[in-house]
Amino acid sequence: LKGNASGRLSALSFDGNLEVYDFETNFMLPGRTPPEIVHWDALSTALQYSDSNFAARNGSLIHGHTVAHFDISAGLIHGTFAGNTPFTLHADVLNGDVAEFARLTGVYRPLTGTLGLTLNISGTRNSPHGDGHFEIRDGMAYGLAVPSLRGNLRLTNGEAQFNNLEGRAYGNATLTGNGSISMSSHEFRLNLAGRDIDLSRFPRLQSSRFTMNGTADFTARITGTQAEPSLEAHVHLKDLALDNQRAGDFFADAVTHG
Numbered sequence: 643l644k645g646n647a648s649g650r651l652s653a654l655s656f657d658g659n660l661e662v663y664d665f666e667t668n669f670m671l672p673g674r675t676p677p678e679i680v681h682w683d684a685l686s687t688a689l690q691y692s693d694s695n696f697a698a699r700n701g702s703l704i705h706g707h708t709v710a711h712f713d714i715s716a717g718l719i720h721g722t723f724a725g726n727t728p729f730t731l732h733a734d735v736l737n738g739d740v741a742e743f744a745r746l747t748g749v750y751r752p753l754t755g756t757l758g759l760t761l762n763i764s765g766t767r768n769s770p771h772g773d774g775h776f777e778i779r780d781g782m783a784y785g786l787a788v789p790s791l792r793g794n795l796r797l798t799n800g801e802a803q804f805n806n807l808e809g810r811a812y813g814n815a816t817l818t819g820n821g822s823i824s825m826s827s828h829e830f831r832l833n834l835a836g837r838d839i840d841l842s843r844f845p846r847l848q849s850s851r852f853t854m855n856g857t858a859d860f861t862a863r864i865t866g867t868q869a870e871p872s873l874e875a876h877v878h879l880k881d882l883a884l885d886n887q888r889a890g891d892f893f894a895d896a897v898t899h900g
Contacts, residue, residue, distance in 0.1 A: 654693075657691075658688075659689065660688075661684070669746055680705065680746070681705070686702050687701035699713050706739075709735075710733055714730065728765065729763075730763070730764045731772075733761045735760075740753050740754055749868065752782070753783050755781030758776065771798050773795060775793070775794055777792040787812070788810070791810075792809070793808065793820075801825065802823050803821070803822040807834075812840050819832065828868070831865045832863070834860075834862045836859065841854050854883070855881075857879075859878045862875040875895070875896040876894075878893055
């Protein structure tokens with residue numbers, strides 16, 4: 643820590659630079675114990691602090707291969723970040739670990755990939771809002787390879803929204819959709835659509851005794867919570883062939899119960 647301090651001990655002001663190495667932070671998730679512990683390799687930032695204001699400029703945070711650059715400023719009340727004091731945050735994240743991001747938000751599912759993220763948030767701690775953009779490369783979800791997935795982010799009314807989702811899977815297959823999750827109740831909705839999915843690329847549909855070929859289009863709507871999700875899906879199988887015997891086209895609807 644290097645800089646200049648002035649004022650009274652009860653109302654100190656500081657302007658300088660901060661560097662921290664090899665440290666850990668605890669993330670407390672609502673309704674979950676123990677906290678998630680994250681190790682950080684390095685933090686550096688230009689720091690300003692007073693009884694009424696806090697700012698960290700040109701900051702960088704390193705965690706393994708993940709690097710985050712950030713600028714943050716916030717109003718304080720007698721040195722405290724209260725629920726109704728304003729703040730602004732800009733962050734750029736490079737080479738983020740999708741599985742780790744998911745775990746830190748309370749999602750324990752088979753998700754992997756490399757994340758790039760740009761985020762702008764402002765408002766107050768009790769009522770934040772903002773937008774951003776994300777891109778995932780070399781992703782994997784429930785055993786499904788997703789080479790690329792991108793979309794826009796929006797935070798409003800206590801809800802995180804994922805809009806204009808675009809991705810690729812299984813060669814030339816395209817994925818589109820949108821979704822949202824409540825920051826308080828963790829209820830979510832997800833609308834997905836896929837086109838030209840090559841069935842021959844699904845390992846579970848191919849064996850030495852049985853093969854399935856053709857393409858599929860689908861739409862799906864998933865709502866609820868992680869513990870109690872609900873699914874409604876519509877599937878169109880095109881040019882279906884079973885053991886190289888043409889079976890034609892099929893339409894199927896699927897709805898979960900319980």
